[in-house]
Amino acid sequence: MLICIIIGSGIIVEGTKDSNNINAAFDSVITFKGIEDVTIKLTGYEKTPYGNFLVLSNNAEEFWVNEDNLEVERYSSYFNYSNSNIIKLTNEEAYEIAQKFVQKDISTNGNKQYQLIINKLNDGGDVCEYEYQWRDYTNNIEGPSLIDICINPSDGNIMSYVGINRDIIIPIDYSIASQNAESLAIQQFDSIEVQKISSYLKIGYDEEGYQKLFWVITVHCKPENYQMQGGIVHIDAKSGEILRIYRWK
Amino acid sequence: MIGLIGGLCLMMLFITPIQATQYDPPWAHNYDFLYDDDLDSRPTASYASNIQSIVGYDNYSATNSDAEIAYLRMKDDSVFFFNGHGMAFDDNNYGGGLLFYNGTDSLLLAEYTQWLPPDDAYFLSNLTTELNDALLAVYVACHSAHTSWEAGNLVSMSADKGVDNVIGFTSGIYAGHSDYWANRFWTRCINGSPLGYHQKINDAAQGAKTDVLIQYQSYGGVDSLYGLYRNYYGIPLDYLDPDRYGVI
Numbered sequence: 001m002l003i004c005i006i007i008g009s010g011i012i013v014e015g016t017k018d019s020n021n022i023n024a025a026f027d028s029v030i031t032f033k034g035i036e037d038v039t040i041k042l043t044g045y046e047k048t049p050y051g052n053f054l055v056l057s058n059n060a061e062e063f064w065v066n067e068d069n070l071e072v073e074r075y076s077s078y079f080n081y082s083n084s085n086i087i088k089l090t091n092e093e094a095y096e097i098a099q100k101f102v103q104k105d106i107s108t109n110g111n112k113q114y115q116l117i118i119n120k121l122n123d124g125g126d127v128c129e130y131e132y133q134w135r136d137y138t139n140n141i142e143g144p145s146l147i148d149i150c151i152n153p154s155d156g157n158i159m160s161y162v163g164i165n166r167d168i169i170i171p172i173d174y175s176i177a178s179q180n181a182e183s184l185a186i187q188q189f190d191s192i193e194v195q196k197i198s199s200y201l202k203i204g205y206d207e208e209g210y211q212k213l214f215w216v217i218t219v220h221c222k223p224e225n226y227q228m229q230g231g232i233v234h235i236d237a238k239s240g241e242i243l244r245i246y247r248w249k
Numbered sequence: 250m251i252g253l254i255g256g257l258c259l260m261m262l263f264i265t266p267i268q269a270t271q272y273d274p275p276w277a278h279n280y281d282f283l284y285d286d287d288l289d290s291r292p293t294a295s296y297a298s299n300i301q302s303i304v305g306y307d308n309y310s311a312t313n314s315d316a317e318i319a320y321l322r323m324k325d326d327s328v329f330f331f332n333g334h335g336m337a338f339d340d341n342n343y344g345g346g347l348l349f350y351n352g353t354d355s356l357l358l359a360e361y362t363q364w365l366p367p368d369d370a371y372f373l374s375n376l377t378t379e380l381n382d383a384l385l386a387v388y389v390a391c392h393s394a395h396t397s398w399e400a401g402n403l404v405s406m407s408a409d410k411g412v413d414n415v416i417g418f419t420s421g422i423y424a425g426h427s428d429y430w431a432n433r434f435w436t437r438c439i440n441g442s443p444l445g446y447h448q449k450i451n452d453a454a455q456g457a458k459t460d461v462l463i464q465y466q467s468y469g470g471v472d473s474l475y476g477l478y479r480n481y482y483g484i485p486l487d488y489l490d491p492d493r494y495g496v497i
Contacts, residue, residue: 044443048463055443062444062456064463076459078452083483123419125394125404125475126485127451148462160459190286195341204466223337226348226356227286228391232423232469246423246469247288249334249391 025054025065032063032072049205050144050164073164080157085128087153091121094130094151097158102134102147105163112136112145112165121153128153129160142202143168144211168203170211174237181215181240185233188245191221194230201237213237269379270325274492277306277328280314284350288424290332293389293431297330300435305492316347316355320371324379327494328386331357332431335390335418338399343421344392345400346370359401366400373406381411384487384495385450389431393417394475404475413479413495414450414487418470426461426469433457438489451478451485 022042030038039058046053046064053064053073064074089097106114118133129150136143144166150159178199186194199217206212214234221229231247279294279301294310301308306328311318323329334348336356346358356366360374373380386407388394394417396402404417416434418427437444437453448456454476461471478485479496487495 041445043441043445046443046463049466050463057441057444057446059444059446074459074463076456078448078455081451081455081485086483122472123475125477126480126483127455127474127476127478131472144466146462146466160455162459162462223339223341224286225354226336226338226346227284227288227334228337228343228421229286244425246425247286248421249288249290249332249389249424249427 021067021070022054024070025056028065028070028072029056029063032075049207049209050166051209071163071165073162075158075161077158077160080152080155080159081127082152083154084152084159085124085126085154087121087128089130089151089153089156091119091130094153094156095119095132097156098130098132098149098151101158101161102132102149102163105147105165106134112143113138114145114147118148122150138168139172140201141172141213142200144203144205168211170203170213172203172213174201174213176215176235176237176240178215181235181237182217184235184240184242185215185217185219188233188242189219189221189230189247191224191229193222194219195222196220204234206243212243214243269382271382271494272307272325274305274307275327275384275494276322276325277301277308277330278319278322278326279308279310279330280319280333280349281310281312282333282350283313284334284348288334290389290424290428293332293428294330296432297435300439301328301489301492304439304490313351314349315351315353316349316357316369316371319349320357323383324376327382327384327492328489329383330387330389330431332389332428335388335392336397336400337391338397342397342399344395344402345397346403347388347390347393359403359406362399362401364399373403373410374401376410378411380407381497382494383407383412384493385414385489386412386416387431387434388415388417389422389427390418391421391470392419394419394473404477408477411495411497414476414485416450416454416474416476418473419475420470420473422470422473426465426467426471429464430457430461430471433460435489447488447490449485450487450489451476453489 219230228248234243281294298310336346355369394404434457
């Protein structure tokens with residue numbers, strides 16, 4: 001067994017919970033990669049709404065290991081971006097690779113109902129990718145779980161992967177109707193001419209990492225002074241509080 | 250004889266390409282905005298500027314600048330960063346330029362077409378070789394990599410004019426997501442944060458895109474990232490550091 005592990009300075013203390021976590025994180029990466037010859041080091045920590053992560057990496061790959069469940073929930077391989085603008089695979093061929101890679105995520109996530117919501121070739125100029133994204137749905141409410149994978153269209157290698165599996169732990173009842181939420185969203189923008197509006201319910205995380213049920217409303221208004229008008233508004237589905245507004249650029 | 254020499258000198262004057270000035274350290278200019286529709290992209294310009302400072306660029310950041318100043322400075326820039334509104338037209342066409350604002354609007358556009366622009370508009374297509382030595386241009390704006398019949402395509406025009414690495418977005422992008430993308434991009438360029446290694450410009454752009462998905466739980470349009478990078482047989486070459494101008 002060949003494992004080359006370099007621990008970042010000042011991070012590990014023998015026998016502590018932290019050191020046990022870090023060692024377990026290295027094991028998770030080895031399991032994820034499916035090979036034992038892995039050269040990586042602990043390079044940092046990330047705090048996100050999905051939880052806290054240990055980040056292990058080398059100069060071509062990064063692995064984000066969730067501190068609580070010790071799963072690799074994000075993987076990026078920068079080496080696998082090469083020549084991705086030479087499209088050799090069909091969407092069907094790339095999808096088969098993606099589906100095989102995430103099959104474990106989908107099949108082991110209990111009773112979650114995953115739907116494929118993104119299935120496209122991103123023409124990113126010199127970096128192109130087939131992207132597939134699944135979300136889980138309960139009573140037409142988008143859940144917190146997420147699977148996103150990007151495949152190199154030239155050789156089928158995995159460019160990036162995100163696999164977040166979370167159970168819904170809050171009630172999914174709400175009191176704000178979609179029409180009311182949309183009306184509130186429109187009021188957040190000065191533009192009087194709304195061209196298109198859409199909304200859906202989502203369970204996501206706030207900045208502190210707590211689940212919340214909210215409306216996601218996308219508002220397209222008529223451009224003014226060469227500016228795209230409107231944006232996306234998050235509204236608490238129980239209280240009607242405006243949680244976030246992100247304007248179009 | 251004197252007339253002949255004079256004629257040759259005059260001819261040389263006309264055929265010598267216009268060269269941008271190269272400063273030591275190289276210039277980097279960064280722009281963010283608080284628009285009259287409340288779109289607020291601050292303080293991403295100063296954040297980018299601080300990162301560029303660490304690796305040695307002569308960095309500047311400005312909030313609410315006009316397009317003319319940016320256009321004139323851009324000719325001598327190695328690094329150019331804009332974070333604000335892209336172009337949206339009344340006929341629901343998008344792309345081809347950047348909207349500057351300093352109390353009044355002014356435009357930096359890719360090319361002059363049949364569309365009649367307002368007076369305060371400046372065109373990359375009017376430049377000859379001034380951008381040949383630029384290392385990097387980053388346009389964080391809606392549809393900055395999209396082609397409109399009114400004003401062309403900003404990313405491809407920049408690359409055509411010689412910018413080594415150009416980054417934009419083909420679709421609409423949201424303020425929060427794209428501000429976060431910008432900060433993560435610059436950080437990744439020098440630290441790879443949290444990777445621990447500096448990253449190539451294209452890798453930093455891609456890594457920052459996935460950072461957005463994790464932090465915001467959706468892409469918010471930044472998965473329309475579009476980049477043209479100096480490369481060797483498909484392998485992108487450039488890092489932000491060390492401070493330098495691009496390859497002529």
